[in-house]
Amino acid sequence: MEFDLSWILLGLPVAFALGWIASRLDLRQLRIENRQAPKAYFKGLNYLLNEQQDQAIDAFIEAVQKDPDTSELHFALGNLFRRRGEYERAVRVHEHLLSRADLSQKDRDRAQHALAQDFLKAGLLDRAEDALRKLDGTRYQEQAWLTLLSLHERARDWAQAAAIAGRLQTAGQADFSARQAHYLCEQAADALNKKHDPSKARQLLQQAIDQSPGAARPRIQLAGLLAGHDDWHGAFEQLAKLEHHAPQAMPLVASELVRIGHASGQLARGRQLLERSYALTPAVDVADALVQADVSAGVPLSEAREGYVRHMTQEPSLIAAGRWLSHEPFAKEGAHPAVQRSIEHAARPLARYRCAACGFEAQGYFWQCPGCQAWESFPPRRIEEL
Structure with a gap:
């Protein structure tokens, strides 16, 4: 049987025509899809601008289905889910992005950062921490470190917080020395109260003082530790140093300065410190401590209470008025408790x-x-x- 070439010659034009028709159909379908995807995208954007989030999500889902390779649509959809509190759906969107092999490194870092935010909003702090640590070396690194710092503070993991703060300071973000001093003070409190290790607490507090000499808290905390072990002289010296290193904190320790000064035999020196502090910045707590110091030194209460009057002539104060009134005799018997209670009630919020x-x-x-x-x-x- 001879092979008839006429069938091949006849079939070639037919095959070409069918291929051309198929390609035209594919191109037409592609054009339709390309027109529909931007239309759905802009429709979603319009809904979003009109604060119609449900309709916006539906429009973005439609756009993503028509063009699954568009990363911007995925980011928009994931952010919408997170804003609505649908954290599980947001996580799925961003994890899908990260699973794509064709995703650029810039978009991969962006998706990792978005995923960390999803976990944070969902309260999955362990997973958030893991996601944030993967941002080292990216343009989101400093933001991730600041978030990690906040997480460690909330978890009261002061050692980890100190490590992150050190990185941020090295990176030139800010001066974290004062905050580092607080971390050491928190660790000192844990060493004293939970581990019952006063020597370790003292070591940490001294380290905080060396690291941040202008910080008030380490000296105040160390003074309390020393006073708790009857080292009244050492405690007084720590409080006395606040005059030069953190004078703004004197009102916080005014009463304690009188108590420790009396116990250490340095009440007169303590009163001088309070007088100098009050001369710079009159404060009701310092005025009250000066009255306490006079009473401890043997001054009659009626005379010592004049300190409240002197303060009120400089700074009108309902708090000072209530303390002065507490020992003032009334002409009308029985009126004193009611008036005193009323003034104390009014002064409490102040x-x-x-x-x-x-x-x-x-x-x-x-x-x-x-x-x-x-x-x-x-x-x-x-x-x-x-």
């Missing part, structure tokens, strides 16, 4: 401390604000004096 960063108020002084976690954001003055 005797609080207030965070300058977030406005959190507290009866006691905090080195780190319980509200916003800022360090040394509480001025060492009562609200009444601010």
